[in-house]
Amino acid sequence: MADFGATDVELENFRAEARAWLEANFPPELKGKAGQASEQDEGGEISPELALWRKRIGEKGWAVPTWPTEYGGGGLTPQQARVLQQEMARVGAFNPLMFGMGITMIGPTILDYGTEEQKRTHIPRIARGEVRWCVGYSEPNAGSDLASLQTRCEDMGDHYLINGQKIWTSGAQWSDWCGMLVRTDFSAKKHDGISFLLVDMHQPGIETRPIKLIAGASPFCETFFTDARAEKNGLLGELNRGWTVGKRLLQHERASQTAASGPGGGRQAPLTDLAKRYVGVDEKGRIADPDLRTRLARHEMDSRAHSLTLMRAFAESRGAGGATNTASVLKNSATNVAQTRAELTLEIMGHQGLGWEGEAFSADELQAVRGWLFGKAMSIYGGSAEIQNNIISKRILGLPDTTQST
Structure with a gap:
């Protein structure tokens, strides 16, 4: 290198x-x-x-x-x-x-904490796209307060036995492996006694139930573990020290969500071109609606400012081992930019931005509606906007912690 x-x-x-x-x-x-x-x-x-x-x-x-x-x-x-x-x-x-969550979350975390055996077993297959991964974090009673998780993991001598439920497990129904947080010591404080396991999803003890979303897709699941098995070499990091590993994965996740491209990713056509096509232009060739012009200019400035900040943070993170708490700032910024773009897109399309199906709407118009709906989840997944603000206030600005009861 x-x-x-x-x-x-x-x-x-x-x-x-x-x-x-x-x-x-x-x-x-x-x-x-x-x-x-x-x-x-x-x-x-x-x-x-x-x-x-x-x-x-x-x-x-x-x-x-x-x-x-x-x-x-x-x-x-x-x-x-x-x-x-x-x-x-x-x-x-x-x-x-x-x-894939293998590339954005699990792979980088294995590189951070994995044994040589774990790296050689899992990383090459992730790099080649040969295996799908999901992440088992949230539970019905442990969402933003993730440390309250109750999925039980017992040491059976030659393997671990897992019982419990996860929710909002993205892509669980298609995944080959799951990186999950489990409780291995119920006598410890809630942030302690947690371990991180790499679990094979192809076993009878695991059941997934897709959750239908308003956007029409079902990427999220309820996932049930009933006497599911994890091998001893599936423990990532130290036993009962999984909270540290889990937080690092979240840093990688938030870092992967900072591109501001929104659902679907990739490069997107300029909104000004879309506006000229749907709204029209004036005698000077400008977008006909002056108020829309102003808001598009403001959005473009926010988008470019985000991109430049992302590049600067990426350069600065090289000496910090990759993802840092700055990802929380950029995650919220990316969410605001992407959601604003989605709102402007539907406004520009007018009644053509209200379709759900039918020949009266183009594929791009239908996708814009679904993307707008799915994009609302950006405020929540990867840690809600409020959680990111708490991280920013405590770990970056050094403000006092007001979220804990005295």
């Missing part, structure tokens, strides 16, 4: 390498179709072109460009990864594995 001090010449040489590889390996039929990347992670069939692209980028290691090469990653520096991202955007390419 090259060091962080790569010269401009070295970066331009890598840019040429990345451009040539993308031209030779990215299927042109997929240009600008980043939305397809989530289809397999949502249980759907994928096109032959997408399957080929997943295979090629997985074998190259560029789906996880900065992960170590010995575990199937690309071994790139952050600067090289940024160049790769720029070159992918230039040709309309996208990371087809970007939506």
